[in-house]
Amino acid sequence: MKFGIDIGHNCPPDTGARGIKFEDNLTLDVGNRVITKLKALGHEVIPCKPDRASKVGESLAKRCDKANANKVDVFVSIHFNSFNRQANGTEVFAGSDTSRKIAKPVLDEIVKLGFFNRGVKSGSHLFVLRNTNMPAILVESCFLDSQKDMSLYNPEAIANAIVKGLTGKLPTVPVNPVPDEEHNIDTTILRLQKALNRLKITDKNGKPLVEDNLAGNATTSAVAKFQEIAGVPETGTADKATWDAINLILAKRIIRPNHAGGPVIRYLQYRLGVEVDGVYGPQTELIVKNFQKQAGLVADGIIGPASWQKLIG
Numbered sequence: 001m002k003f004g005i006d007i008g009h010n011c012p013p014d015t016g017a018r019g020i021k022f023e024d025n026l027t028l029d030v031g032n033r034v035i036t037k038l039k040a041l042g043h044e045v046i047p048c049k050p051d052r053a054s055k056v057g058e059s060l061a062k063r064c065d066k067a068n069a070n071k072v073d074v075f076v077s078i079h080f081n082s083f084n085r086q087a088n089g090t091e092v093f094a095g096s097d098t099s100r101k102i103a104k105p106v107l108d109e110i111v112k113l114g115f116f117n118r119g120v121k122s123g124s125h126l127f128v129l130r131n132t133n134m135p136a137i138l139v140e141s142c143f144l145d146s147q148k149d150m151s152l153y154n155p156e157a158i159a160n161a162i163v164k165g166l167t168g169k170l171p172t173v174p175v176n177p178v179p180d181e182e183h184n185i186d187t188t189i190l191r192l193q194k195a196l197n198r199l200k201i202t203d204k205n206g207k208p209l210v211e212d213n214l215a216g217n218a219t220t221s222a223v224a225k226f227q228e229i230a231g232v233p234e235t236g237t238a239d240k241a242t243w244d245a246i247n248l249i250l251a252k253r254i255i256r257p258n259h260a261g262g263p264v265i266r267y268l269q270y271r272l273g274v275e276v277d278g279v280y281g282p283q284t285e286l287i288v289k290n291f292q293k294q295a296g297l298v299a300d301g302i303i304g305p306a307s308w309q310k311l312i313g
Contacts, residue, residue, distance in 0.1 A: 003038055003166070004072035006048040006063045006128060007031030008079040012304040014059035015254065017082035019145025024254050024304075026144060026155070029180050031078045033159035040171035041163070046070045048077075052306040054298055057127075064131040074102060075136035076166065077128050081143045088146040089116030093123030093138040095130065103137045106165030113161060114152045115142050155180075181250035189213045192223070192238050195246050198312050200271065201226045229270045230263040231278055250312070255303035257285045268303065271311060 008027040009016035016023025035045050048066040053059035067075045081087070090110045092103040103120045111117045118140075123129035129136045141158050142149035164170050184191075190213035197208050204221035224236040230245040238246075245263035255264060261278050269276045274287040288307075289299040295310045303311075 001073045001167075002044040002046065002070070004046045004048045004067035004070065004075040004132075004134075005031060005035050005038070006067070006075065006077040008049075008077055009059075010254075010305050011050050011053050011059040012254075012298060012300055012302045012306070014053060014056045015302070015304070017080065017144060019082045019085070019143070020147065020150045021080075021144045021153075022254065023080045023082070023144055025180075026080045026141070026153075027078050028305075029155040030141065030159050030162070033155060034076075034078065034162050037159060037163040037171055038167070041167055041169055043167070046072050048075070051309065052297060060127045061131070063128055067136075068133045072134055074166070075128070075132045075134055076106075076162070077136070077138040078162070079138060079140050081140040082145045083143060085145045085147075088143050088149045089118040090142055091118035091121055091140045093121050093126055093129060093140070095123050095126075095132070095136045099123075099129070099135040099137050102135055102166070105168075106137065106139060106162055109161035109165040110139075110141060110158060113154070113157050115149060181247050181252075184247050184250070187238065187243055189215050189219065192246075193219060195250060196222050196226060199226070199246070199249065199267070200312075201229070229266055229276065231266050231276075232263065252305065252308040252312070254305075255280065257281075257301050268311075 008023065010024045010028055016027065035047060038045050046066060048063045050059055050062035053062060090107060092107045094100040094103040100120050107117065107120055123138055126138055129138055139162060142153060144150065160170055190211060193209040193211045201222050202208055203218035209219055209222055220236040223238050223242065224234050227234045227242055232241040232245055249264050249267050257280050261280060265280050266276050266278045269284055272287045272291055274284050285301045288303065289301050292299040292307060297306050
């Protein structure tokens with residue numbers, strides 16, 4: 001089958017809900033796992049999340065246009081709910097009777113994980129279900145402002161539930177989804193060199209590192225340079241503090257003015273040529289907006305997927 005998988009939001013100004021966790025991070029993690037698993041089962045997958053949009057309506061329309069243009073068989077939009085910190089559980093919205101038949105097994109599989117069953121509901125009010133030409137569902141996986149749900153939340157389990165609900169199967173061979181880099185446990189010299197090159201951190205001579213998996217003087221000098229930028233102890237050795245800073249940057253969290261600080265902001269300030277103080281204040285916001293404008297992005301000061309793509313790919 002050909003699936004259109006829509007990773008909800010993640011396209012500023014179309015950003016998700018905030019609660020105990022941030023919806024954009026959850027949908028990206030679960031959505032990438034769903035895509036990987038469907039491909040491993042031999043299905044064709046069309047990612048429907050746009051890279052950028054000037055307004056929310058454009059973001060929604062682009063998702064539908066992508067699915068319609070590629071004539072996918074089933075459209076699945078992945079989201080997380082938020083309400084009053086008390087509501088909890090899973091619900092799946094469907095755009096037609098055919099969609100309801102697709103929605104129910106997905107709901108049933110997620111509910112097996114321990115979430116309250118809120119049912120299959122009419123999605124006639126939802127833009128992406130009204131404007132796609134094929135059976136379409138929107139999965140509200142659980143409530144991100146509910147402590148009960150967040151205690152149950154496991155991205156791998158939810159992705160498995162969605163895939164099994166859609167196909168009746170799971171890959172027999174474990175697949176490696178796009179990881180949440182903040183929790184990446186790979187601390188090899190080779191990954192260190194690749195990460196520093198991706199972050200545009202050069203050695204003491206201003207050259208990119210040779211990715212040879214050998215801990216030489218060039219790699220040591222690049223590590224020390226990164227440590228100075230990130231504000232962690234400058235040892236030249238990639239210790240836990242250094243890896244934590246690298247992985248947090250590579251996780252590409254959505255960054256908003258006055259809502260972040262520390263190594264990620266220090267790195268952004270270094271890359272954008274503003275004073276490195278680790279605080280996302282007015283001066284940094286102005287530089288970020290100028291960078292976004294020059295890059296052809298929406299100049300909103302929010303470092304989201306499109307801005308991170310320009311910075312580190």
